[in-house]
Amino acid sequence: MTRTGPDGADEPALDALTQHWLRQIAALGFLPHKAHARVVLGEQLRLLVAAARAEPFDPAPARQVGAALVAARVAAPGVLGVSLPLLAERLPGLVGGDEPAVRSRIQPLLGRMADGFTAALRDTAMLAAEELNRSERVAWRDEQRRLQGELNQALLHDVVTDLPNRVSLREHLGAVITTARPDARMSVCLLRVDDFADLNDALGHATGDDLLRTIGVRLREVVADLRGASDRYLLAHLGGEQFVVVVSGTTGVDEGIKLSRLAQHAIGNASLPWVDGYQLRLRTTAGIVEDRVAGTTADDWLRNAHIALAWTDADRRPYAVFDPTRAAEDLRRHRLAVAMPAALERGEFQPHFQPLYALADRSLIGVEALARWRRRGTTATLGPQNFITLAEQTGLIRPLGMSQLRQACQRGSGWHAAGHPLLISVNVSALQLSEPGLVATIDDILDQSGLPASALQLEITESTAVDGPDDTLSDLTDRGIQLAIDDFGTGHANLAALSRLPVTTVKLARELVADLSDTDNAAASAVVHRTIQLCHDLNVTVTAEGIETRTQFDTLRALGCDHGQGFLLAPPTSARDITQLLKAIRTSRP
Ligand code: C2E
Ligand code: MG
Ligand code: MG
DSSP states (O other), X not given: OOXXXXXXXXXXXXXXXXXXXXXXXXXXXXXXXXXXXXXXXHHHHHHHHHHHHOSSOOOTXXXXXXXXXXXXXXXXXXXXXXXXXXXXXXXXXXXXXXXXXXXXXXXXXXXXXXXXXXXXXHHHHHHHHHHHHXXXXXXXXXXXXXXXXXXXXXXXXXXXXXXXXXXXXHHHHHHHHHHOXXXXXXXXXXXXXXXXXXXXXXXXXXXXXXXHHHHHHHHHHXXXXXXXXXXXXXXXXXXXXXXXXXEESOSSSHHHHHHHHHHHHHHHTSOOOXXXXXXXXXXXXXXXXXXXXXXXXXXXXXXXXXXXXXXXXXXXXXXXEOOHHHHHHHHHHHHHHHHHHHHHHTXXXXXXXXXXXXXXXXXXXXXXXXXXXXXXXXXXXXXXXXTHHHHXXXXXXXXXXXXXXXXXXXXXXXXXXXXXXXXXXXXXXXXXXTSTTHHHHHHHHHHHHTOOGGGEEEEEEHHHHHHSOHHHHHHHHHTTOEXXXXXXXXXXXXXXHHHHSOOOEEEEOHHHHHGGGSTTOHHHHHHXXXXXXXXXXXXXXXXXXXXXXXXXXXXXHHTTOOEXXXXXXXXXXXXXXXXHHHHHHHHHOO
């Protein structure tokens, strides 16, 4: 007995074909849900049978069959390959009716089914590809974010201490500056761990890094204690031995100083490794800037903090506070130092001469050569307080001093030739004195200028005289050159050394002479008196410097001082003025 379904299909035959079809597909080895696939296949068979029987015939619905197979995940390579021949063979039997007519309908149906199948497969593949694409894009974006995060961490933090680094410090300063109220103030404390570079080299960089990490931790604690609930502080690590704490909203420098002290204390007491039986102790110095925020840049703050830090070395103090006046002066000196070598070559350094007088009769006995710098392109003439120390620091004092000596000797020789046998007194710095070949150079200069050695006096300071090379000094005096101790009484006055050194003159410092202004100053005049007596006992002449008043002059003369110079008598002046002065003396002579 043949059972037929509601649409007229032969149910057992349909079931049998469904089972067979399912087995064929399952044989391809991928069906995930067999039961589900069986239902789908049965339904599709029914649809195909209905389409094959429909009047008028329309193959289009068979497209849906292909799509349904794909949707039911019975879509795999080979599914069409097994399905199409199977259905071509067995479907006509199921449809029934006029055999050739049915067969002519089966081919278009299977053709549409194949179209539907491949189209659906392509859509699914595209969807899958798109899905893949999307998830790849998400993964890529996540990776980018992660890398960016790592990069930011590396860019903005120090690798050793993990503290914000120079880049983030500048960003922080920039942010404080741009968001600050007009009257807001801030402090930047630059901390330097002294001798770190040496320790790092001596102990190895791994230990050095450990030290920095420990310091970072201690500084974090200091800042955390101060910070409390406020976010006014930023601790950064500039790399190496330099750390920075920024405090916004300060009202003066006190907070910066307190913070630097706390930091110094914390680092000084950090428990550090033992090396060779000694526990390491670190010292820290701090450069502090405190100022209004408006109109500044991050660079200003860092540069000024570095300038202040450099002052701690010069001042030998644990911290220094930035001072714009001092910085401007530093800058001026730096510019001068840079300009000096070329200026020396161009002959811009020329001596002025200050007359030296015998106090007894006010006769002119000599001149002291005092260097002056006539800067090209300016009308200014700079005095030695502007450049001698600089020249000593840069070493330029050697050629500069020699040039002054040469010019002074040439002038002196000219005055001698004109009948004025002046003593030519020239200042010599300690650096020059320690230069090998100094004596030979002086011989040369005397030779070339024609000035007799006995007319040359070299002025050296007390400390140079005491610490300097004795041989050089006696080599000079052996030639008849005179030797004066300059500014006597301001240094470590070593009267005993006077007897040992081949000194011919002592120049009493202006400070001693100044004390003689007051006629009642008995102590001052006693000191000067004793000094003069002692010098005379040692056969040393005494010249008083800086005589400015009549009282000083009179007192010195009464105390037996031999010679003197000072504004009261004559200020330093050009060589040409001295020549004029000499002419005047000649014409006034009887
Ligand atoms: P110094 O050798 O003690 O020179 C005396 C200084 O006192 C000069 O200052 C002079 O102008 C100043 N002076 C003279 N009379 C008076 C006075 O009555 N009152 C006051 N208040 N000052 C007076 P200047 O020319 O500025 O020289 C300063 C110092 O620079 C010199 O002190 C000397 O140590 C150094 N110096 C000058 N030229 C040279 C040089 O060619 N080589 C070296 N190494 N040092 C030099
Ligand atoms: Mg002098
Ligand atoms: Mg002097």
